[in-house]
Amino acid sequence: MIQFKTDQGEISVSSAVFTNITGMAATNCFGVKGMAYRSMTDGLVHLLRREAMSKGVSITYNDDETISIELHIVVENGVNLPAVCSSIMNEVRYVVTKNTGVAVKNVDVCVDSMTL
Numbered sequence: 001m002i003q004f005k006t007d008q009g010e011i012s013v014s015s016a017v018f019t020n021i022t023g024m025a026a027t028n029c030f031g032v033k034g035m036a037y038r039s040m041t042d043g044l045v046h047l048l049r050r051e052a053m054s055k056g057v058s059i060t061y062n063d064d065e066t067i068s069i070e071l072h073i074v075v076e077n078g079v080n081l082p083a084v085c086s087s088i089m090n091e092v093r094y095v096v097t098k099n100t101g102v103a104v105k106n107v108d109v110c111v112d113s114m115t116l
Helices: 015-027 050-056 081-100
Strands: 002-006 009-013 032-038 045-047 057-061 067-076 104-115
Touching: 015 032, 015 050, 015 057, 015 067, 015 081, 032 050, 032 104, 045 104, 050 057, 050 067, 067 081, 081 104
Parallel strands: 067 104
Antiparallel strands: 002 009, 032 045, 032 067, 057 067
């Protein structure tokens, strides 16, 4: 949770806000089928539904009041992976900063699977 102090009081932003915003921004990019989650029981990668896509996002709070984001995604077959990942990084950084006011230090995209 990140806390902002203003002259009128204090604002707390939950990590759920960051994961939901990040998941929505990433899945709106071209070539992204959805968010991924690797099951601990069977080791397989599962495509997450819209309401559970925050499981594919990891948020780390840095000491300099920025955040670092790690995404796990499933992409469509035949897309240019570097282009899709670059698009996701730019989109997530822009949308999170615009909606929360928190600077994003880095965005790491992990492509866990491709679908046909």
